[in-house]
Structure formats: structure tokens, C-alpha cells
Amino acid sequence: RSKRGQIRKGPVAPPRLRSGAHPGVRRAVRCGRVDPYGFQMKLVHSTTIQVMKEDCLSVAKRCSENACLLVxxxxxxxxxxxKKxxxxxxxxxxTFQDVVELSMDPEDRHRPAPRVGGYYAPDVLVRYDCYGRHAKRPFKVSMFYAYAARMPSSKRHVDGSLVSEADLEAEMVRKVHGVLRNMRLHGRTELVLGAWGCGHRGVPCHISAQAFKVALSSTEFAGAFSRITFAISGLxxxxxxxxxxxxxxxxxx
Incomplete structure (x- = not known):
């Protein structure tokens, strides 16, 4: 069995393309912190926000070519x-992992993800639906990979002090800002997000939701995105x- 954090080996069901099978694919990039004032982007007039009980791939299928999905x-x-x-x-x-693997030097494949930021992968091919069935119409969508804050099982910091909801929300807000800035930097205006951190990472749902609201309500992102869908499914x-x-x-x- 694979150990925690180990690079995946062997075939994954359903079978995926190997990187050599699509040499013309656009490369993924590792993204860290972004200066919010270091770039200018065209703004749209208003943002439509939807919350849906649906998996992220089903939502992404209906999006425009300018969409980006949060992994x-x-x-x-x-x-x-x-696994979850x-x-x-x-x-x-x-083909998300293939795109990322193709873009990495071998020595970088064991590097942890950035604490703020993540990995941007353009033109990821979606070949199956959430049930592993062949998609009638395969499609491509850009993706951004990042990890949320984690609620410690003991609800205490390493130094023994209690983890407050304010601390957790502040960390989530920083992480959400990092995701949104990178998506905006790459020119994405339609976003597929989700209940980030609310599964096995243990972030209370209201804290994750509030973190997104705080970030999206800031002047930095006013008019930056045309449509945002929170795809909610699973745990x-x-x-x-x-x-x-x-x-x-x-x-x-």
C-alpha cells in the first residue's frame, strides 16, 4: 500500500494518459505568492455566484473556455x-497529474505544495465523469491545485495553545487570496471552487465559506470574475x- 505522501505508482482506474502520449500539452507552473498590485487585469462588470450540490467536473463541463477549477x-x-x-x-x-508530471524536473516531484499558492495547469483533458464513465464529449479546462488549512485533531497549535476560529479563518483567507490572485493572473474569469478544507482537513464549513466571502468581497477582486460556482459534493x-x-x-x- 502507498504510504502517506508517496508519489502514486502503477495504473489508476480508469486508465490515464501517460505524459509521453501528449507531447504537445501546455506545461503546468508552480505558483507562489502574487503581488496583488503587480499586474493589471481587465475587469468585468458584475460577478454571479452559484452554490450547487454537484461535483466539480460536472460543473466545469458547462463552463466557458476561460474557466479555472480549484483542485x-x-x-x-x-x-x-x-484517495478522497x-x-x-x-x-x-x-490528465491533471500527467500535465504536472510532464512539467516537473525529477528532483521536484517530491516537493511539497506552496503554503500560499499552488500549481496552475492549463488545458487539462477531462476524459471521464465523476463515476469513471467515458465522457460523451471530452473537454479541457484549466486547473489550479492548492491545499487548505487543517484543523488539528487536538484543536491545539504545536505550542499547546488552542486553535481559535479567528486564527483558522485568517489562514484560510490568506490561502483563498493566493488562489484567486493566481487564477486572476492567468486570465481566468470563470471559477469552479468548492467547500475547500471541509472534508478530511476538518475546517468547519462556516469558516471556509466566510473565508471565501471575505476574500471575494475585497476591493482587490471587485469585478475580476464573471461567474463563480461552488461545487459541493461528498463528505x-x-x-x-x-x-x-x-x-x-x-x-x-
Whole structure:
């Protein structure tokens, strides 16, 4: 069995393309912190926000070519094994890991993901749906891989002090800003997000929802995105759906 954080080996069901099978693919890039004032982007007039009980690939299929999907990953990096959640759906049914692996030098494949930022992969091919069935119409979508904050099982910091909701929300806000800045930097205006951190990472649903609301309500992202969809499925689906619905109900952006 694979150990925690180990690079995945062997075939994944359903079978995926190997990197050599598509040499013309655009390369993924590792992204760190972005200076929010270091670039100028064209702004749109308004942002439509939707919260849906649906997996991320089903939502992405209906999006425009200017969309970007958040892959909610692990700190071990995009080539580590992902057994749960929507990240497992992405890894099993798309060429995301192939695109990233093709873009990495061998010595970089064991590097952890950036704490703020992540990996941007353009034109990822979606060949299967969330159930592993061949897609009637395969499509491509850009993706951004990042990992959320984690609620310690003891609910204490390493120094023994209690983890407050304010601390956790502040860290999530920093991480959300990192994701949105990188998506914006790459010219993406339609986003497929989700209940980031609310699964096995243990972030309370209302904290994740509030972090996205705080970031998206800031002047930095005013008019930056045309449509944002939170695709909610899997573990704690009902709780997460209600939390995000409550957070964005009637929110003008």
C-alpha cells in the first residue's frame, strides 16, 4: 500500500494518459505568492455566484473556455496519492497529474505544495465523469491545485495553545487570496471552487465559506470574475451547502 505522501505508482482506474502520449500539452507552473498590485487585469462588470450540490467536473463541463477549477489537494503535492474527495475525482478522471508530471524536473516531484499558492495547469483533458464513465464529449479546462488549512485533531497549535476560529479563518483567507490572485493572473474569469478544507482537513464549513466571502468581497477582486460556482459534493455535503448558501445569500459583488 502507498504510504502517506508517496508519489502514486502503477495504473489508476480508469486508465490515464501517460505524459509521453501528449507531447504537445501546455506545461503546468508552480505558483507562489502574487503581488496583488503587480499586474493589471481587465475587469468585468458584475460577478454571479452559484452554490450547487454537484461535483466539480460536472460543473466545469458547462463552463466557458476561460474557466479555472480549484483542485482541493494535499500539502504533499499534486503527484501524491489522493484517495478522497473531489481531488480524487480530478486525479482519477483527468490528465491533471500527467500535465504536472510532464512539467516537473525529477528532483521536484517530491516537493511539497506552496503554503500560499499552488500549481496552475492549463488545458487539462477531462476524459471521464465523476463515476469513471467515458465522457460523451471530452473537454479541457484549466486547473489550479492548492491545499487548505487543517484543523488539528487536538484543536491545539504545536505550542499547546488552542486553535481559535479567528486564527483558522485568517489562514484560510490568506490561502483563498493566493488562489484567486493566481487564477486572476492567468486570465481566468470563470471559477469552479468548492467547500475547500471541509472534508478530511476538518475546517468547519462556516469558516471556509466566510473565508471565501471575505476574500471575494475585497476591493482587490471587485469585478475580476464573471461567474463563480461552488461545487459541493461528498463528505459533509449538506452542512457545507447550507454554510455557503448562507454566506453568499444576497451578497452583491
Amino acid at each position: 482541493m489537494g494535499r500539502e504533499h503535492g499534486p503527484l501524491a496519492e489522493h 474527495g473531489q481531488s480524487h475525482i480530478v486525479m482519477s478522471n483527468t 459533509r455535503c449538506e452542512e457545507a451547502f447550507d454554510a455557503f448558501k448562507d454566506a453568499f445569500s444576497g451578497t452583491p459583488l
